[in-house]
Amino acid sequence: SQQGEEDPQALSIQEGENATMNCSYKTSINNLQWYRQNSGRGLVHLILIRSNEREKHSGRLRVTLDTSKKSSSLLITASRAADTASYFCATDEGTSGSRLTFGEGTQLTVNP
Amino acid sequence: DVKVTQSSRYLVKRTGEKVFLECVQDMDHENMFWYRQDPGLGLRLIYFSYDVKMKEKGDIPEGYSVSREKKERFSLILESASTNQTSMYLCASSLAGIAQQYFGPGTRLTVT
Numbered sequence: 001s002q003q004g005e006e007d008p009q010a011l012s013i014q015e016g017e018n019a020t021m022n023c024s025y026k027t028s029i030n031n032l033q034w035y036r037q038n039s040g041r042g043l044v045h046l047i048l049i050r051s052n053e054r055e056k057h058s059g060r061l062r063v064t065l066d067t068s069k070k071s072s073s074l075l076i077t078a079s080r081a082a083d084t085a086s087y088f089c090a091t092d093e094g095t096s097g098s099r100l101t102f103g104e105g106t107q108l109t110v111n112p
Numbered sequence: 113d114v115k116v117t118q119s120s121r122y123l124v125k126r127t128g129e130k131v132f133l134e135c136v137q138d139m140d141h142e143n144m145f146w147y148r149q150d151p152g153l154g155l156r157l158i159y160f161s162y163d164v165k166m167k168e169k170g171d172i173p174e175g176y177s178v179s180r181e182k183k184e185r186f187s188l189i190l191e192s193a194s195t196n197q198t199s200m201y202l203c204a205s206s207l208a209g210i211a212q213q214y215f216g217p218g219t220r221l222t223v224t
Contacts (some may be wrong), residue, residue, distance in 0.1 A: 031211055042116070042202055042215035043155075088154065092211040098143055098162075099170070100213060104154035 005103050006089060012109040019076040021106040023089030024069075030092045032065055033100070034074050037086045046074075046087075079110045115139070116216035118203050124222045131190040133219055135203030142208040144186035146170075146178065149200040149218075161186055162208065193223045 007022045023032070031050045035043040049056045049065045049072065056063045062075040076083055086107050090100040119134035135144065145160040147170075157170030159178040167178050175197060179187045186205075190197055200220050204213040 033211060035215075040200075040218070040220070042217045043204075043213075044215070045212050048212060090213075098206055098209065098211055098213075099145070099157060099160055100211065101157075102147075102155040104152065 006087070006106040008106060009104070010107045010109070012111065013079060014111050015079060015081055017079055017110075019079050019083070019108055019110070021074045021087050021108070023072045023074070023103055025072075025089075025091050025101075026070065027091075027093055029067075032063075032072050033090045033092070034061075034063060034072075035088045035090060035102075037088065037105070039085070043088065076108075079108075081110050081112045084108060084110050116203060116205055116214050118201075118216040118219050120219050121217060122220050122222075124224065125190075125193050126224055127194060129190075129193050129223075131193050131221070131223075133188040133190075133201055133203075133221070135186045135188070135205075135216055136184055137186075137205040137214070138184065139205070139207075139214070140183065141205035141214070142183070143206045143213075144180065145204040145206075145213065146176075146186065146188045147202045147204065148172070148197075149202055155202065158188065195223050197221065198223045 033048045034046045037043045047058045049063050060077045065072045086105040088105045090102045116137045143162050146158045147155040161167045161180045177189045202218045203216040206213045
């Protein structure tokens with residue numbers, strides 16, 4: 001079953017604008033991560049937020065987590081054409097082998 | 113930097129063939145994972161392994177098997193390839209108890 005579900009499925013913005021992507025999940029989690037995937041490539045880890053954290057920053061990235069609503073958001077500020085990619089949230093429920101459950105992703109297009 | 117490599121970027125096989133997808137990581141990670149990625153379905157876990165010779169089924173193990181004879185290598189085997197196994201296959205690894213996963217570049221498999 002899909003634990004993480006991203007919203008929107010696709011987002012198109014102009015360079016310099018901010019991009020916000022949302023993720024909802026169903027069960028209790030240990031942490032939530034965001035990954036990025038350039039077209040036809042593997043995923044790259046962006047940021048991890050633990051269940052006892054509410055907000056985290058890394059460069060132009062800002063992630064929030066609301067465990068009461070079982071949701072997270074990823075904000076990319078001052079977007080660039082190079083930010084064009086798919087973005088996935090992944091939840092760690094603490095089951096064996098540190099397995100993650102990924103959502104379906106948001107396709108972000110940043111137009112120059 | 114962690115490096116995860118996959119044996120092929122692109123692979124074309126015929127229905128009924130036995131297919132081996134190889135994944136190697138160079139950072140002594142305990143956990144290794146195989147996913148398949150399809151449009152609209154996100155990443156789905158096929159199998160994972162948290163130690164040599166150990167394996168656990170993921171969400172969609174049917175039609176697949178795995179082998180982990182050495183810590184650095186995790187193989188995905190399609191016993192008798194079918195057209196519905198045409199997909200992007202992604203390998204990942206992680207340290208024991210650490211949620212962040214490192215991904216290989218992916219193998220795009222086409223079964224005709």
